[in-house]
Amino acid sequence: MVRLIAAAAIAMALSLFGTRLLISFLRARGIGQPIREDGPSGHVTKAGTPTMGGLAVVGAAGLGWLVSDLFGGTFTRRGIIIMLTIGLAALVGLIDDGLKVFRARNLGLNKRTKMIGLLVVAVVFVVLVLDQTNVATTLSFTRYDSPGVDLGRLGWSAMAILLILATTNAVNLTDGLDGLAAGSAIFSFAAFVVICFVGFRHEEIYGDHSYLDLGVISAAMLGGCVGFLWWNAAPAQIFMGDTGSLAIGAALATLALGTNTVLLLPVIAGLFVIETLSVILQVGTFRLLGGRRIFRMAPIHHHFELAGWPETTVIIRLWIFAGLCTGLAIGLFYADFLSVPGVLE
Known part of the structure; x- marks a missing residue:
């Protein structure tokens, strides 16, 4: 428990102060985010806001994870x-953000190149985790043997x-309003802290x-997002960017x-799922219905903006939804835990 708290606290402090230093560094060099031309008109005023704030989140989380080892526990291969x-x-996101900034347009890596980069990252993870750990290769909801279908x-x-x-x-699509992705991610990482x-x-x-080590990573990412959100909350002084x-x-x-909760993830990250589905539905209906759209704009947070909701109202209501998803996910996980024979004896 001490290591979890230490990781979250260290990451939060490092992210809080590190993000402030990053803002000053980027502003001094005139490094800011170009705004997409086809987005809501109200976002034009955000042009030039420092970006690549994800560096502070990831850096703080990594250091929080490393330093927390002083408070007990051990690193694991899976972690x-x-x-x-x-x-x-x-790193893939940083390259994308860097191209956007230096080209002075909201055009970084093209979709194909970005997907190839992420595919390489995914393959590296799969090869290493299968070769170096004892990860269960089952289809899992709350644990490796539930439902336990061997893939x-x-x-x-x-x-x-x-x-x-x-x-x-999904997270990349959600990152379109000040603090929306960071705030929602805090709830998701909190769920993993409990699960781990x-x-x-x-x-x-x-x-x-390895659950303790993965819990420390979850706590560190949570802390990193909290510290970053202090500066990213509307009106944002910095964007996290694809980084x-x-x-x-x-x-x-x-x-x-790593925790064998693949089928639970859509509940844990319910908001990110809804945001992605809104884009899929928008594109699908546009093509199938001859140019008709079911939303004013996708992802769905832009639909609410164009419907007249103030940006902060959209953000807070979607945070509430993300929190409810987290509560439901933890409830499902705990209910399954209590159903294990012998737990209540």
Whole structure:
């Protein structure tokens, strides 16, 4: 428990002060975010806001994870691989953000190149985690044996790659309003802190000794997002950019894979799922219905903006939804835990 609290506190403090230093550094060099021309008109005023704030989140979380070892516990191979994957995803995002800034247009890596980069990251994770750890290759909801359908190494690899690609893109789509992605991610990482703590305390049920280390990563990412949100809350003084959104997406996906909660992840990250579905539905209906749209603009947070909701209202209401998803996910996880024979005896 002490290591979890230490990781969150250290990461939050480092992110809080590190983000402020990053803002000053970027402003002094005139490095700011170009705004997409086809977005809501009210966003034009945000042009030039410093970006790449995800560097502070990932850097603070990484240091929080490392320093927390002084408070007990040990690093695990699974934890090291997950932190490496988060860092590699952040690197892909950093390249994308850098191209946007230096080209002075909201055009970074093209979609194909970005997907190839994320695919490489996902493959690296899969190869390392299968070769270096005892990860269960089952289809899982709350633990490796629930429902416990064995996918085999090939099937699990395909699922893991798709999950990483889907989750990184889902968080990236959600990162369109000040503080929306960071605030929502805090709830999701909180869910993983609870899941990992229970898994650590009941290794005989969850079947692995790495849960404490993964819980520390979750706590560190939570702390990093909290510290960053201080500066990213509306009106944002800095954006996380793809550096942050891709790293957060990779963290959520790999934590789900590492804790055998793949089927629970859509509940944990319910807001990110809804945001992605809104884009899929918008594109699908536009093509199938001859140019008709079901939303004023996608992702859905822009639809609410164009419907007349103030930006802060959209953000807070979607945070509420994200919090409800977290509560439901923890409830489902705990209900399954109580259903294990012998737990209540």
